[in-house]
Amino acid sequence: MSKIGIGFIGCGGIHRAHAPHVVEHPDAFIACAMDVNEQAVAKHQEDYGTECGTTSIEELLGNDAVDAVVVCTPTGLHPEHVTAAAEAGKHIFCEKPMAMTVAEAEQMAAACDANGVLLQLGFVRHYCNEWLKMREIIQSGMIGRPVVWRSVSAGAGPRSPWFLSAKMGGGPFIDGAVHNYDWARFTFGDATRVCANLRTMKAASDAWDTGTAVVDFESGDQLIMCWSWGLPSGEQPTPGDAAHDILGPGGAILFAGEGKLKVNTADGPQMVEFEQDTGPDWFRRQMAHFVECVQTGAQPQVGAREGIEATRIAEAILSIGDVPAVVAL
Numbered sequence: 001m002s003k004i005g006i007g008f009i010g011c012g013g014i015h016r017a018h019a020p021h022v023v024e025h026p027d028a029f030i031a032c033a034m035d036v037n038e039q040a041v042a043k044h045q046e047d048y049g050t051e052c053g054t055t056s057i058e059e060l061l062g063n064d065a066v067d068a069v070v071v072c073t074p075t076g077l078h079p080e081h082v083t084a085a086a087e088a089g090k091h092i093f094c095e096k097p098m099a100m101t102v103a104e105a106e107q108m109a110a111a112c113d114a115n116g117v118l119l120q121l122g123f124v125r126h127y128c129n130e131w132l133k134m135r136e137i138i139q140s141g142m143i144g145r146p147v148v149w150r151s152v153s154a155g156a157g158p159r160s161p162w163f164l165s166a167k168m169g170g171g172p173f174i175d176g177a178v179h180n181y182d183w184a185r186f187t188f189g190d191a192t193r194v195c196a197n198l199r200t201m202k203a204a205s206d207a208w209d210t211g212t213a214v215v216d217f218e219s220g221d222q223l224i225m226c227w228s229w230g231l232p233s234g235e236q237p238t239p240g241d242a243a244h245d246i247l248g249p250g251g252a253i254l255f256a257g258e259g260k261l262k263v264n265t266a267d268g269p270q271m272v273e274f275e276q277d278t279g280p281d282w283f284r285r286q287m288a289h290f291v292e293c294v295q296t297g298a299q300p301q302v303g304a305r306e307g308i309e310a311t312r313i314a315e316a317i318l319s320i321g322d323v324p325a326v327v328a329l
């Protein structure tokens with residue numbers, strides 16, 4: 001079987017988490033890289049040895065060596081880029097969030113179906129041992145149900161300004177928190193309602209950059225998030241990019257680091273071990289799954305439904321803004 005040719009649409013920050021795993025994959029290669037920024041294309045070519053580089057999406061999608069694309073552009077552009085790739089008959093890996101609105105996400109899914117191409121979404125926690133172990137502990141009933149997952153995160157936010165544009169990136173309650181919405185759905189089941197109270201702290205932001213949101217699930221489980229990208233550069237008051245714990249009627253799960261989760265129950269604390277892995281391991285497994293799906297025609301484990309449902313939660317939270325309200329999903 002010939003190698004799968006992958007094209008990159010967008011050669012910015014996150015594309016660097018994917019590109020090495022295409023280069024090292026025995027059954028795939030980077031067939032072409034595209035970005036509107038010429039320097040980003042040139043840097044990609046220099047770093048990954050890709051011969052074909054272009055600033056034209058038509059040229060990339062017209063290239064017969066490109067079997068599949070990895071969409072790494074600002075979120076507000078995902079609908080345009082995914083639809084164009086689907087219409088060109090290319091299989092698609094699209095970074096999260098799928099889109100800024102459910103309507104757009106549904107149109108993207110329909111375009112992929114109509115053109116018979118696969119769509120995988122970049123919810124990389126599905127390939128991370130720590131998150132998988134956390135889900136396993138909750139589902140085993142070790143701390144009982146229902147549970148409350150508390151997530152607290154604050155910092156200056158990502159470097160590119162579009163992340164804090166309401167139209168292109170939408171701020172942390174869609175861009176960063178969409179990982180939580182997806183993981184909560186994967187672990188708890190479907191969400192039933194959200195409430196929120198959001199703020200904009202940064203003068204340069206027209207998106208909600210700070211606030212609190214609560215998501216309820218039909219299982220009775222709950223996700224509570226307090227999140228900000230409104231701090232000045234350099235501020236990082238919470239460890240890493242977030243602090244999490246999960247509270248249940250039978251105890252609590254704490255993220256202890258170094259390949260362990262600490263579970264406190266009435267019987268005392270227990271350390272639950274897992275094989276510790278790092279970001280590159282998750283991204284490598286995620287890309288390997290995409291290549292395998294393209295080779296075999298199998299549906300990706302994380303696809304349009306996950307993308308649409310996570311966007312539904314985000315869209316409802318953003319619709320509330322700074323006047324607290326409850327929105328049914």
Ligand SMILES: NC(=O)c1ccc[n+]([C@@H]2O[C@H](COP(=O)([O-])OP(=O)(O)OC[C@H]3O[C@@H](n4cnc5c(N)ncnc54)[C@H](O)[C@@H]3O)[C@@H](O)[C@H]2O)c1
Binds near residue numbers: 012
């Ligand atoms: N999986 C994760 O954990 C994760 C982490 C970071 C970002 N992301 C997501 O990945 C996407 C990209 O984020 P990023 O951090 O790489 O952003 P970035 O700003 O670093 O890079 C975006 C790139 O897209 C290019 N671009 C802009 N308009 C374009 C167009 N019309 N055609 C082609 N290229 C264009 C820019 O020139 C830039 O190089 C976003 O949806 C973001 O939410 C996911």
